[in-house]
Amino acid sequence: xxxxxxxxxxxxxxxxxxxxxxxxxxxxxxxxxxxxxxxxxxxxxxxxxxxxxxxxxxxxxxxxxxxxxxxxxxxxxxxxxxxxxxxxxxxxxxxxxxxxxxxxxxxxxxxxxxxxxxxxxxxxxxxxxxxxxxxxxxxxxxxxxxxxxxxxxxxxxxxxxxxxxxxxxxxxxxxxxxxxxxxxxxxxxxxxxxxxxxxxxxxxxxxxxxxxxxxxxxxxxxxxxxxxxxxxxxxxxxxxxxxxxxxxxxxxxxxxxxxxxxxxxxxxxxxxxxxxxxxxxxxxxxxxxxxxxxxxxxxxxxxxxxxxxxxxxxxxxxxxxxxxxxxxxxxxxxx
Numbered sequence: 001x002x003x004x005x006x007x008x009x010x011x012x013x014x015x016x017x018x019x020x021x022x023x024x025x026x027x028x029x030x031x032x033x034x035x036x037x038x039x040x041x042x043x044x045x046x047x048x049x050x051x052x053x054x055x056x057x058x059x060x061x062x063x064x065x066x067x068x069x070x071x072x073x074x075x076x077x078x079x080x081x082x083x084x085x086x087x088x089x090x091x092x093x094x095x096x097x098x099x100x101x102x103x104x105x106x107x108x109x110x111x112x113x114x115x116x117x118x119x120x121x122x123x124x125x126x127x128x129x130x131x132x133x134x135x136x137x138x139x140x141x142x143x144x145x146x147x148x149x150x151x152x153x154x155x156x157x158x159x160x161x162x163x164x165x166x167x168x169x170x171x172x173x174x175x176x177x178x179x180x181x182x183x184x185x186x187x188x189x190x191x192x193x194x195x196x197x198x199x200x201x202x203x204x205x206x207x208x209x210x211x212x213x214x215x216x217x218x219x220x221x222x223x224x225x226x227x228x229x230x231x232x233x234x235x236x237x238x239x240x241x242x243x244x245x246x247x248x249x250x251x252x253x254x255x256x257x258x259x260x261x262x263x264x265x266x267x268x269x270x271x272x273x274x275x276x277x278x279x280x281x282x283x284x285x286x287x288x289x290x291x292x293x294x295x296x297x298x299x300x301x302x303x304x305x306x307x308x309x310x311x312x313x314x315x316x317x318x319x320x321x322x323x324x325x326x327x328x329x330x331x332x333x334x335x
């Protein structure tokens with residue numbers, strides 16, 4: 001009952017004494033609270049209410065066994081290269097050192113995929129101060145806060161972590177990119193440019209995600225102050241970088257900023273194409289769980305509004321407005 005999906009392999013790990021294959025087959029055949037997700041792999045899922053009921057019974061009857069079950073599940077997911085549930089079960093099993101070790105190896109990948117809300121959810125379950133013990137995890141936490149809880153929360157955490165004073169090659173590029181992005185979100189593009197622009201001469205650093213995000217943020221700043229030629233120059237630069245091709249987050253970011261420039265300059269058709277590309281990238285990478293769909297989505301709707309296709313705009317906004325509210329993007333909410 002502690003796992004989201006059931007198959008013979010993980011059931012055997014959790015309950016070695018059981019005839020898992022036969023039990024799952026019988027439950028599926030009799031349609032007892034079980035839904036088959038993948039016929040080929042024989043993967044199933046409980047009805048959510050029944051699963052919740054079973055977990056309550058588990059905690060009631062076998063409370064001392066729950067942590068060990070979560071750790072077995074964590075090890076199984078790690079062995080099967082499913083890092084996110086491996087981390088989640090390590091946290092549920094209260095093996096925080098294991099969770100930190102898994103986060104250390106996964107943080108940069110999750111950042112590049114733009115899974116900020118997921119990172120925020122995972123890290124918020126760690127005991128206070130744990131995420132600041134490891135610089136990689138702390139930086140992922142600060143990025144996640146910046147793009148979910150807002151710039152002021154991220155700024156406070158950056159100062160609390162002490163990483164803003166670090167000169168380490170693996171830390172400093174992230175700090176510059178975070179500072180730049182924070183001031184961008186605070187509607188202070190001039191201050192963001194003042195911080196980020198000098199660092200461009202030192203690129204590439206050892207941190208491609210930070211490099212690409214810094215360039216995208218500066219392009220966004222120059223768009224805000226009306227210097228579209230400089231913004232396009234930076235966007236061309238980021239598209240040539242390794243980080244752009246390895247990061248759905250930065251692909252979405254770059255296409256959204258370039259689409260915004262097209263919109264400002266009256267090229268609505270080009271803007272629609274760019275926003276559609278950005279929305280498509282966010283769907284492909286599951287970035288919709290954070291700001292991914294919200295950034296290009298509202299601008300995508302705005303293009304149809306400007307061309308007086310109000311029905312399409314209305315339909316899109318029904319989808320994107322809840323995402324914008326959840327992500328806390330004030331400019332997008334105003335738009």
